[in-house]
Amino acid sequence: MMFDTVIVVDWSGGNDRGAKPVKDAIWACVARAGVTEAPVYLRTRQVAEAWIGDLIQAERAAGRRVMVGFDFPFGYPQGFAQAVAGSNDPLTLWDWFVARIEDGPKTNNRFDVAGAINLALGAKGPFWGNGLQRDVDGLPRTKTGYENPFAERRKAEILAKGAFAVWQLSGAGSVGSQALMGLPVLARLRHRFGDDLAVWPFQQLEAGIALVEVWPSLIAPEIAAQAQADEIKDAAQVRVLAQALSALSPAQLAAMLADGDAQEGWILGLGHEDALRGALRTDDPVPPPLSNDCFALPPGVAWTPVDDALDLLQERLTPVARVETVTVQQALGRVLAAPVTSLRSNPPRPNTAVDGYGFAGARDTGVHVLPLVAGRAAAGGDFDGAVPAGHAVRVLTGAVLPAGVDTVVLQEDVTVDGGRIAFNGPVKAGANSRRAGEDVAAGEVILQQGRRLTAADLALLAAVGVGAVQTFAALRVGVLSTGDELAEAGSDAGETQIFDANRPMLLGLLTRLGHEAVDLGRVNDDRVALAKALDAAQVDAILTSGGASAGDEDHVSALLRDAGAMALWRIAVKPGRPLALGMWNGTPVFGLPGNPVAAMVCTLVFAAPALGLLAGVGWQAPQGFMVPAGFEKSKKPGRREYLRARMRDGVAEVFRSEGSGRISGLSWAEGLVELPDGALTVKHGDPVLFIPWGGFGL
Ligand code: AMP
Ligand code: MG
Numbered sequence: 212m213m214f215d216t217v218i219v220v221d222w223s224g225g226n227d228r229g230a231k232p233v234k235d236a237i238w239a240c241v242a243r244a245g246v247t248e249a250p251v252y253l254r255t256r257q258v259a260e261a262w263i264g265d266l267i268q269a270e271r272a273a274g275r276r277v278m279v280g281f282d283f284p285f286g287y288p289q290g291f292a293q294a295v296a297g298s299n300d301p302l303t304l305w306d307w308f309v310a311r312i313e314d315g316p317k318t319n320n321r322f323d324v325a326g327a328i329n330l331a332l333g334a335k336g337p338f339w340g341n342g343l344q345r346d347v348d349g350l351p352r353t354k355t356g357y358e359n360p361f362a363e364r365r366k367a368e369i370l371a372k373g374a375f376a377v378w379q380l381s382g383a384g385s386v387g388s389q390a391l392m393g394l395p396v397l398a399r400l401r402h403r404f405g406d407d408l409a410v411w412p413f414q415q416l417e418a419g420i421a422l423v424e425v426w427p428s429l430i431a432p433e434i435a436a437q438a439q440a441d442e443i444k445d446a447a448q449v450r451v452l453a454q455a456l457s458a459l460s461p462a463q464l465a466a467m468l469a470d471g472d473a474q475e476g477w478i479l480g481l482g483h484e485d486a487l488r489g490a491l492r493t494d495d496p497v498p499p500p501l502s503n504d505c506f507a508l509p510p511g512v513a514w515t516p517v518d519d520a521l522d523l524l525q526e527r528l529t530p531v532a533r534v535e536t537v538t539v540q541q542a543l544g545r546v547l548a549a550p551v552t553s554l555r556s557n558p559p560r561p562n563t564a565v566d567g568y569g570f571a572g573a574r575d576t577g578v579h580v581l582p583l584v585a586g587r588a589a590a591g592g593d594f595d596g597a598v599p600a601g602h603a604v605r606v607l608t609g610a611v612l613p614a615g616v617d618t619v620v621l622q623e624d625v626t627v628d629g630g631r632i633a634f635n636g637p638v639k640a641g642a643n644s645r646r647a648g649e650d651v652a653a654g655e656v657i658l659q660q661g662r663r664l665t666a667a668d669l670a671l672l673a674a675v676g677v678g679a680v681q682t683f684a685a686l687r688v689g690v691l692s693t694g695d696e697l698a699e700a701g702s703d704a705g706e707t708q709i710f711d712a713n714r715p716m717l718l719g720l721l722t723r724l725g726h727e728a729v730d731l732g733r734v735n736d737d738r739v740a741l742a743k744a745l746d747a748a749q750v751d752a753i754l755t756s757g758g759a760s761a762g763d764e765d766h767v768s769a770l771l772r773d774a775g776a777m778a779l780w781r782i783a784v785k786p787g788r789p790l791a792l793g794m795w796n797g798t799p800v801f802g803l804p805g806n807p808v809a810a811m812v813c814t815l816v817f818a819a820p821a822l823g824l825l826a827g828v829g830w831q832a833p834q835g836f837m838v839p840a841g842f843e844k845s846k847k848p849g850r851r852e853y854l855r856a857r858m859r860d861g862v863a864e865v866f867r868s869e870g871s872g873r874i875s876g877l878s879w880a881e882g883l884v885e886l887p888d889g890a891l892t893v894k895h896g897d898p899v900l901f902i903p904w905g906g907f908g909l
Contacts, residue, residue: 224388245458412471
């Protein structure tokens, strides 16, 4: 008895609250597997009724079971329904209200209906409270002289400390008005969805849709603690309660649903507050911050070899991305923050891989004739009874094998004659069938921490019953260009200016690497402006380009050095000038060279694997392969070189110029050739390492 989707609605008895989201209005929140969507503001009951109905319909069309919780009583104290609507069935009373309650955005007749009920009962109650200027016949404004022929509270309200009585129609917390204005809406939803909808606790919850009564105050302290700054209280209530209800285990929810009162209704979760609180407790860990000296270099090193630089990065950097639980539907491209274990086997039971006939055991060479038992086993069904030895049964692809069946013969290989089948052996035991768990066993680790989830991974997760996974939030990486000479692409640029080419390139690389690229714009060679831009960035890491060396106008390195957390990494690499690596208010900054070719190569070789560590994917070295050189070159020892390259006719060709300002060569290339640190002479046909863009994770 599980629900795929939980919707919690905070109802209101008032009039239209306007277009702008406000408190004490109708709010709703959708949650699946403990993961909530943003709360939704619904300005009137008419808007709410349409939105809820359409949402339920869409969920059902997608095959999801839906539980909708409303925060007003579904029933009245014992005896009221009988006295008013002539039946103890609360749903009869709902329909009685549908016939009498008139509702519009600006006005409704709830006080008149309540007064008429009081008069019909010949009593000074049970309803009281009048929010109108005019007096309403039969409806006392206060409890002076009030007489109530029924119990003041439902049994559930006696247990729910602080709950208001259903009879009060005005004043703070007048749940009585919400019920009068809500029950007709629920009644119409019932009729819209017919047998596919059941109301708890009055009906058996076997249908696809369940309406339940909820009360956020059961977990008021948790809601207060988890409310976000500036979050409207009603929004926090529906959000946190929806999260808790949708994160309950089947057993916990079943225990809650086992409660109830068939006439008065009940509050879901009443007396089970610990379970609700427990469902809210997330085990999403908070990452430790990076140390401020994580980019410090060992003293005395002049030019750091590439591998040493990479080793240092690998040693010092740890995941900084927040961990959050997301549904499988939201998880594409996300990085797992914890290993995932299968919740059940795939397939869960032995089944048939083909349409055919099932029986027990192997069959030798020769003709076999087996009597058929009645019935058939089809996918999704469970065959009733067992197939006796020496008998066969009709089976359809995907059907669970009936008891007494472990082997299937293809229907194309069978002649059917009345109640018998004939086929030629041999048939191996277990033929054309799938063993339970032959793909994945329950409890097996199916995906490791650090895995960036692919479409196929989502299939695997779904197949073994996993609905939500702990993932790292996408790493937010800012990109900032520096230089007095830079102009925006497409703008009017003076002859002394160049267009900012690095920013679109770096933003593009980050997106391809699976991060959330954040455009931090351009700043001049001005330390104050640069500091302001870095301060304003709300990101997990920053890539700057330009100004990273040790010259007069190299403000990135100067600023980071003044902040006391910068190291100028002179790495023995071409193309590449020094990298300025530093921490700015706890955020790692990768100060890349300004030359576009060097900026891209340094991003792929150094920043990309470092960002991978921050994002939680672990260290991922570029993957290349040896290919024959389609060029000649001799290089000196002492630094590693990366050449813009592409594969044509089975050989790696390189761009005609090595100039690090040649953007056309970057665009021409489809990867890089990596030449080792030592001296080397490359002749046509010599093996060289080619790393396609994809090998860098692009
Ligand atoms: P820098 O690292 O600031 O000394 O810049 C090195 C070279 O790269 C200079 O020729 C700059 O004009 C050029 N450059 C710097 N930033 C960019 C950029 N965003 N787009 C294109 N070229 C740039
Ligand atoms: Mg510059």
